[in-house]
Amino acid sequence: MKKIITISRQFGSGGRAIGKAVAEKLGIPCYDKEIIERVAESSGLSRDYIEATGEYSTHRTWLGRALSTTHAAGTLNNEDLIWVEQRKLILNLAEKGACVIVGRCADYILKNRSDVLSVFIHADDKSRAERIVRLYGERAEKPEKRLKDKDKRRSAYYKYYTETEWGVASNYHISLDSGALGIEKCVEIIACAYGDSE
């Protein structure tokens, strides 16, 4: 029986909404923004800063991140500190019981547990662009550019801290195209997979 669902998602794919709806359907908690609150509390860093750097690299490639001069040898910078705190928190949440965890490399952090169902949500650029404009409004930057930039930085963050490729099907139990399937169908599929899987 799977207890914990981790949801990784492309920006604008509706992964967060799917996570919430799955949790509601299954009657278990969903951790998303709550993680930011708690890491802010334990690290003493601001919520905005954690939201901006807790799963987005400040560089657009993992190599840029790796070669960053803000890192002195053998020291932790603020991004590393957030990673360490988030990791501890996610390990603790998983110990507490059944839940959904959105983003923050939870799939990787919990990969040694056998009771995790790891999900990746993606969608075509057109659906995602429409979604981010509907949810977050227009910006000076075109939505396609915002998608590309966020995905690049999420991917670089993931690769830097996990040494694994983001968005490769074989790294997840289930990957779903929310643009083609629709949000509700994704929720149904995840609940079905969670149901009585081994």
Place this chain on the structure above:
Amino acid sequence: MKKIITISRQFGSGGRAIGKAVAEKLGIPCYDKEIIERVAESSGLSRDYIEATGEYSTHRTWLGRALSTTHAAGTLNNEDLIWVEQRKLILNLAEKGACVIVGRCADYILKNRSDVLSVFIHADDKSRAERIVRLYGERAEKPEKRLKDKDKRRSAYYKYYTETEWGVASNYHISLDSGALGIEKCVEIIACAYGDSE
């Protein structure tokens, strides 16, 4: 409503068995070995040759394939001929009505149709190694080596003819880990997605 299901799969992931079971559950035909028969008929090449080269590159990288000296400029070699015949056949099968098509880049060949549900099946190396030994018996070559080799050649074939990466989540509507979920659960999920999707 989706009418056609294409199943791409890692070698040993049970994708073929899943395709057959889904087709049976939905009461629609499943095309797999039948494609080999028909291409043999229309091309005049042998079944064994088509099975060996109809979705496996004779090279382990797409670049090796692209630089192959068996290709004279502007001519089709036997592999290209099979590709052309398979493609025609798959386009015709899709016109005929609801069905499941296993392998042979059908997801790419039918990508302009809006009634296709494209699925990718993968599994961890251990589950796949056990499966190929159970189904195809022991060979001189270790199962892990057989898996790696087949995957590389399938991936090279796919990339050469479609210019798209094989096994990247965002290229499929659904990707499933049959090792973690089990064959039956995969069948259930695909049938659920097919059911009343837009």
